[in-house]
Amino acid sequence: MNILVVGGGGREHAIIKKIKENKSVEQIFALPGNGGIALDATCVNIAATDTKAIVEFATQNNIDYAVVAPDDPLVLGCVDALGEKGIPCFGPNKAAAIIEGSKVFSKNLMKKYGIPTAEYEVFDDADKALKYLETAPIPTVIKADGLALGKGVIIAMTRDEARDAVISIMQDKQFGKSGDNIVIEEFLTGPEVSVLSFTDGHVVVPMISSMDHKRAGDNDTGLNTGGMGTVAPNPYYTDVIAEECMQKIFLPTIRAMKAEGRTFKGCLYFGLMLTPNGPKVIEYNCRFGDPETQVVLPLLESDLLTVMQAVTNETLAETEVKFSNKSACCVIMASKGYPSSYEKGFEITIPNDLLDSTYVAGATLKEGKLLTSGGRVLGVTSVENTLENAVKASYQKVENIMFDNRYYRNDIGAKALKALED
Ligand code: AMP
Ligand code: GLY
Numbered sequence: 001m002n003i004l005v006v007g008g009g010g011r012e013h014a015i016i017k018k019i020k021e022n023k024s025v026e027q028i029f030a031l032p033g034n035g036g037i038a039l040d041a042t043c044v045n046i047a048a049t050d051t052k053a054i055v056e057f058a059t060q061n062n063i064d065y066a067v068v069a070p071d072d073p074l075v076l077g078c079v080d081a082l083g084e085k086g087i088p089c090f091g092p093n094k095a096a097a098i099i100e101g102s103k104v105f106s107k108n109l110m111k112k113y114g115i116p117t118a119e120y121e122v123f124d125d126a127d128k129a130l131k132y133l134e135t136a137p138i139p140t141v142i143k144a145d146g147l148a149l150g151k152g153v154i155i156a157m158t159r160d161e162a163r164d165a166v167i168s169i170m171q172d173k174q175f176g177k178s179g180d181n182i183v184i185e186e187f188l189t190g191p192e193v194s195v196l197s198f199t200d201g202h203v204v205v206p207m208i209s210s211m212d213h214k215r216a217g218d219n220d221t222g223l224n225t226g227g228m229g230t231v232a233p234n235p236y237y238t239d240v241i242a243e244e245c246m247q248k249i250f251l252p253t254i255r256a257m258k259a260e261g262r263t264f265k266g267c268l269y270f271g272l273m274l275t276p277n278g279p280k281v282i283e284y285n286c287r288f289g290d291p292e293t294q295v296v297l298p299l300l301e302s303d304l305l306t307v308m309q310a311v312t313n314e315t316l317a318e319t320e321v322k323f324s325n326k327s328a329c330c331v332i333m334a335s336k337g338y339p340s341s342y343e344k345g346f347e348i349t350i351p352n353d354l355l356d357s358t359y360v361a362g363a364t365l366k367e368g369k370l371l372t373s374g375g376r377v378l379g380v381t382s383v384e385n386t387l388e389n390a391v392k393a394s395y396q397k398v399e400n401i402m403f404d405n406r407y408y409r410n411d412i413g414a415k416a417l418k419a420l421e422d
Helices: 010-019 051-060 071-076 078-084 094-101 103-113 126-133 159-171 239-259 293-299 304-313 352-357 387-399 414-421
Strands: 002-007 027-032 065-068 120-123 140-144 153-156 182-186 192-199 204-206 215-217 221-224 229-232 266-275 278-285 327-335 358-360 363-366 369-372 376-384
Touching (some): 010 358, 010 376, 071 094, 094 278, 103 278, 192 239, 229 387, 293 376, 387 414
Parallel strands (some): 002 065
Antiparallel strands (some): 327 376, 363 369
8 A cells, every 4th residue: 555644743753653564555655754754754845735736646646545644734624635536534624623723613612512621702803802801810821713833822820921912913913814813711720631532423532641741841841842752641541530531522522523514533632631620621633642642653552554544434433442551751852942943954863773763853864864954853752561661761762862952851751650659
């Protein structure tokens, strides 16, 4: 089979490595991929958002199955466009991807179907939003409606911060049209859990839970990033909580999407907060999380391509999806300065025996050398019998991967290990 994967980050690298385990796979093309992915797939310089060029490539290269991984092509309708040419795909169509593409949509969906989430108000007018903020409870959370490169959520600890956020999103158009509407919502507290799930629209099969580390600095300090590391499973997510989430969140969500005529097929990501009043949805993503995928897929014992095809064919109920009971830890190695400004172009050296557990996010291949090209450069994953050993193993690997100005958090997994002790 010839497989096409749209995207070019660490998540896509993890998907590709897992798909490669299937013996019927002959060739994998990554659009655009990156310098590290090029060690595992044929990278083609087509942007993930260039739907027309992607469809053209797929039809000319006898693609048997496509995986659309990032949010923007999904929201743009890449799966619909490939489907029109008869190419089966993993990922939601445009109508279903709106669950991530519009926060106003997802909040209204949750309200309509009684799915637990933070209380909220929607505004399409800056003056009204500013007026509301004069008496709103503080802290509060301001969210741009549309996609904003993961930067559209502002936790305002003061009224001034809240006002500044509204002005920059709605008046200064920091995120363009994504900020035409905003959600202002209740500030929730509690441990966060990421649950990725496979769903074919009929059944939902949660994957192993995970924990992201979003802030740039140790002990959750510094700016928000795309994610500096992950562990799986997430120790806060007990079997009792998992069952509660299944009944109150996961099943109601896929049923709600179906009832709205927006049947969701693909990976539905539930960003949850375990609040004192029970689990609540912080956000939905219409795709695999990054870097959650880099710990979740290494623990998947079933064949990924088979499971993905079952999602497409709506036969997930009859398909085994089995996870190992081991633990995984992924430490992200970034360029110093990320998520603000950073230098790039430094040579990366990865010992050969670590290539299998390295997922490259931001690197180019130039004259046989791998050079840093992004803020998040790569992730290193270890799977061990205990979380403690997985964390140790990943940090040992990190010590052996070199590039100038490398930066990583030193405490990935620390919170999870502490939760296991308590
Ligand atoms: P997102 O960009 O949607 O992933 O949100 C970024 C982060 O903001 C989440 O991971 C949470 O830590 C935080 N967050 C979002 N909504 C809320 C909320 N209502 N209360 C507290 N924290 C929130
Ligand atoms: N790790 C969070 C995300 O993928 O959005």
